[in-house]
Amino acid sequence: MEIKIQSVHFDAAEQLQAFVEKKVAKLEKSCEDITSVEVQLKLVKPATALNKEAALTVFVPGTRLFVEKTCDTFEESVDLCVDAMRTQLKKFKEKQREF
Numbered sequence: 001m002e003i004k005i006q007s008v009h010f011d012a013a014e015q016l017q018a019f020v021e022k023k024v025a026k027l028e029k030s031c032e033d034i035t036s037v038e039v040q041l042k043l044v045k046p047a048t049a050l051n052k053e054a055a056l057t058v059f060v061p062g063t064r065l066f067v068e069k070t071c072d073t074f075e076e077s078v079d080l081c082v083d084a085m086r087t088q089l090k091k092f093k094e095k096q097r098e099f
Contacts (some may be wrong), residue, residue: 001028002036016041016074018060023058023082033060041074056081060088065092093097 040055054077055068065088069080
């Protein structure tokens with residue numbers, strides 16, 4: 001599984017990148033068919049609360065799953081994205097079994 005991390009409007013620290021890779025790698029336990037994952041970390045322009053946005057795109061054969069969350073920290077955003085993606089992967093696998 002290939003993991004691409006893109007940071008928009010800021011430079012992601014290595015510690016943040018390591019955190020993201022660790023969390024996203026756990027998705028492979030939910031679905032072995034994942035070919036690649038793109039993580040986009042975006043700093044929303046106004047310096048206000050809830051200005052850290054994380055978007056997760058997971059590519060599985062035949063489809064692409066997408067989740068986006070906004071929180072106070074990137075870690076929290078990534079956590080919520082991974083949880084939501086786990087749910088989507090579960091539904092995707094159930095649909096695959098029906099065929």
